[in-house]
Amino acid sequence: MQTEDLQKQIIKLNKIGIALTSEHDLDQLMFLIVSEARDYTNCDAGSLYIREDDNLIFMVSQNDTLARRTGVDDEQVMFKPFSIPLTRESVAGYTALTGEIINIEDAYLIPPEKDYKINREFDRRNNYRTKSIMSVPLIDNEGKVIGVLQLINALDDKQNVITFPKESENLVKSLSSQAAVAIKNAQLTKCLKKAHYDTIFRLSAAAEYRDLDTAQHIRRMSSYSGLIAQGMGFSKYDVEMIVNASPMHDVGKLGIPDSILLKPGKLTAEEFKIMESHTTMGSSILANSDSELMKKSELIAISHHEKFDGSGYPNKLTGEDIPIEGRVCALADVFDALSSPRCYKPAFPLEKVLSIIEEGRGTHFDPRVVDAFLDNLDDALEIKELYQDEEEMTGEEAPRDIKAN
Template sequence: MLVHIVDDNDTNLMLFEQLALRTGPDVRVVTYADPVAAYEACRRDVPDMIVVDYMMPVMDGHQYVEAVRKLPGLRDVPIVMVTAAAERSVRQKALELGVTDFLAKPVDPAEARLRFSNLLALRRGHLQLRDRNRWLADEVRKATITVVQREQELILRLSKAAEFRDPETGAHIVRMARYSELIARRLGQDEEYCALILKAAPMHDLGKLGIPDGILLKPGKLTDEEFLVMTRHPEIGHEILRGSESHLIQFGAEIALTHHEKWDGSGYPNRLRGEDIPLSGRIVAVADVFDALTSERPYKAAWPLEKARKLLEDGAGSHFDPACVAAFLVEWDAVMKIREEVADEAVVIY
């Protein structure tokens, strides 16, 4: 425990130093005859108790206490002011400035030692409580991180389950999620939003779990009736995910429901138009279509990159939000890097 003694009288400095040292083996005392020097020392190293005389040159006790209380970390440090017994107005002003306790001149050594001891004991308790609160906060933070990581792992595995029912790959959901993050970042969304869409985008096709195999895995063109069944997968995905208390899963439900809506209102399931479509759905629409077109599947060859790019350009303003298409295309080099890093045959840890 660090104690500062501030007094322009050498005798008082020695007396208070000895009394403070007798309060415990962990006590270290530094004395200052100059209050300005004592103030500068407080800026460098926060003491655990300060004993200060009221009557000092250059800076009196009131001025010293007022200045010290404004320093970081000094708000709760106990301060004992030494005053004459009759200086009632001085004491009142000192209390207003944040003095914790007083010693009246002439000082009773036994009383002073007990006051110092009690205040340092309170300071120890305060520091222990602060450290415990920090430890508890850190434990809560670590536990929260663990829960979030498990939630994200479960979401990814569930998303992969949907993809395995469809002739897609696990790499597809990783690529389209990273494309989605890329678009969101280029559109100026904050870090929280970008991180959220990266984690939630893989849930976009979760509703395919509810589509019959005969339709989902059909190699040829779907009939009108079959296509109508297929168009239910956004609502099925939304139904699976909606109502969760998790903000991430709520965001996934929004994406699942809206990623097949089109800018011109011709999409499904609710024929939303323009900015009535949530931004997350508009972003994922671009990312998902591009990756689906440029990926090889058992029933189709991968489109050439330029052909897929042309489709996005032609669809801007009809199928796609023009701003999302522009954001995606301006990041073309980054898109190519993602394609290289996350190949279909690669083992991906997401």
């Protein structure tokens, strides 16, 4: 390679490295790794495996020829991840176990003395001819193989399949090590978020114990909120926000004494006033945070009991003056309350629940929120099914039962 070429390669590789390390969404990152590597080596197809214990999980597959044939855009081709055992018998497995790059001229002519062979099933099923393969280990900064990148059918200028050039191996290796670090970083980000959301759901659910609600209420209410938000066209990020901010909507109830929170009969006017203050107390618990998520949860805490016609509390806001998150969560919360049994009432039949919601259209609820909800009612019912209350809570799972004894 000429000096000038090499310098271009450096710049190109550098750009790829930056693109990869800037992508924090794990799924999108893995897709990007395959497409950047394919672009860089000019090849027809590629796939990516992630190592998990003694398996390789097949995460991404891209194939230009098949995409052209089916008319389906690459990015829309979705595969369900499946796994293969981590053995030397597959090319990917051999790559992962040895940490070596494997550069194969013709997949159908692999010498029989080699440990690995090709499974021709994919080719047969799809009428495809896998010929040249470059199989590259994804080695992280600690020298651990965390996955395998497979590039298939390198192409020349005339779109003929050729062997992957030997001299590109080092550059692809460099690319793949950047990819490995990027994957580890995205996994870390995912892990940190997951831990945070886990904390929110646990502590929010724990706070609800006093209210005799179950942890499942929090799950359902959060999922309904996410469903409505999605239906209203919220971005993926905003959906994630509402899903994980909404569980904290009632934390202000921690400030309401048992004598009011758990009173069996009707509350007096004064008691109701105190009960209402769970919205303002919730928002003050959550106030003044730097975190976007916490800011959303503050909004939701203060506004989830406002009503579209201004008859709600605490601020009697009307219409779009009520934060959209509050309008969404209001419906999610009420739907769950109506459709679940509570200590003072059985679960209402779906028909009755829906007629109450329809009735509240434009008075209690934002009509657009109602529409988004009803448009996705089937999914809502699936959520209800998924997060059912346990038949009866026992022992440590139902700490408030202790009181009943």
